[in-house]
Amino acid sequence: MSTHHDLSESLLGCDFSSRPTRQKPIVLALGQQRSGRVQLSRLLRLESLEAYAEWLRQPRAWVGGFDLPFGLPRELVLSLGWPRDWEACMRHYAGLSRPEIRDCFAAFCDARPVGGKFAHRATDGPAGSSPSMKWVNPPVAYMLHAGLPPLLDAGVHLPGLWQPPGQAPAQRVALEAYPGLLARELIGARSYKSDDRAKQTPERLIARKDLITALENGQTRLGLRLKLSHAQRDALVDDARGDSLDAVLCLVQAAWAQRCQEAGDARYGLPEGMDPLEGWIVTAPFGA
Structure with a gap:
């Protein structure tokens, strides 16, 4: 090719x-x-x-x-005691295995009431997206784990x-x-x-x-x-x-x-008020 x-x-x-x-x-x-x-x-x-x-x-x-x-829910990160700085948090996450991620997130969910098992990012509501900590249907937690580190490594x-x-x-x-x-x-x-x-x-x-x-x-x-x-x-x-x-x-x-x-927006359309730990889905309405 x-x-x-x-x-x-x-x-x-x-x-x-x-x-x-x-x-x-x-x-x-x-x-x-x-x-x-x-x-x-x-x-x-x-x-x-x-x-x-x-x-x-x-x-x-x-x-x-x-x-x-491109990020995990702030509520989850704080609960687990992981770094609150985005890059440090993502490097920590990249160092875990998939079974470790699953066990860690399952324990978090098990401790929460029915109907509120998962923590959400602020962007999930406006975008209609699955919580980034879901490991099945769809396994977006593994997509973050596999897909983001190569972006960092490539600069x-x-x-x-x-x-x-x-x-x-x-x-x-x-x-x-x-x-x-x-x-x-x-x-x-x-x-x-x-x-x-x-x-x-x-x-x-x-x-x-x-x-x-x-x-x-x-x-x-x-x-x-x-x-x-x-x-x-x-x-x-x-x-x-x-x-x-x-x-x-x-x-x-x-x-x-x-x-x-x-048009002069250095943030590529991302909202000024987005959480710098969680990230934001591009084109999703902010403050709606």
């Missing part, structure tokens, strides 16, 4: 898997935006965490939206959370994205994907088509239109797992952040 890349690919959306395989790879949607038009150039599939880490280290400039949490800038030492201006910028937030805005609560072949229904196929059409027509509050070729559109429709479409939704969120930065 050629390793060359289009220099105009200044944007990426990442649909992350904490245990990538050939069947369930990490999917990167690469592209660029101009004047409110987001052009998808290609989809890249990475079948291992090593391939993901290697891709991040490559010297190129981009703004990326990553579908994985990627995380606005509002972490600036790599000695890097100015930032060449690679990563933001926490969440495809479900944009999908809900466009097609409501309709499901458009499933990893279970038996649940890959005609209704979900129609929902994917409607979601893509809404993106192409610019029917979002983000003020962006998605530009696809016929072949790209067919590929997004045909991916019943929805991984490719989720990567594209993250790409659109990254495009919004890039436009904020181009």
Whole structure:
């Protein structure tokens, strides 16, 4: 496979898997935006965490939206007595094994009342996202554990959370994205994907088509239109797992952040008042 890349690919959306395989790879949607038009150039599939880490280290400039949490709930961190500084907390977390994380978080949940087992971040409500301490359905705690350390190791800038030492201006910028937030805005609560072949229904196929059409027509509050070729559109429709479409939704969120930065916002659209330990999902309303 050629390793060359289009220099105009200044944007990426990442649909992350904490245990990538050939069947369930990490999917990167690469592209660029101009004047409110987001052009998808290609989809890249990475079948291992090593391939993901290697891709991040490559010297190129981009703004990326990553579908994985960039922080843990402050309530959880304080309860466990972990470092309150974001980088120190994430380094501590990265040093734990998955069984240690599961046992630690399960003990925290066991001590809490039914209906309030998990601690939440402030961004979870406005974004409609799962708590970042969940280790099953979906295992976002493991996504944080597997996906964030390579960003730090590669020296990627995380606005509002972490600036790599000695890097100015930032060449690679990563933001926490969440495809479900944009999908809900466009097609409501309709499901458009499933990893279970038996649940890959005609209704979900129609929902994917409607979601893509809404993106192409610019029917979002983000003020962006998605530009696809016929072949790209067919590929997004045909991916019943929805991984490719989720990567594209993250790409659109990254495009919004890039436009904020181009308009003079050094925080890439992240709210001034966000918790610097928890992080924030880009495009999620703040103070709503």
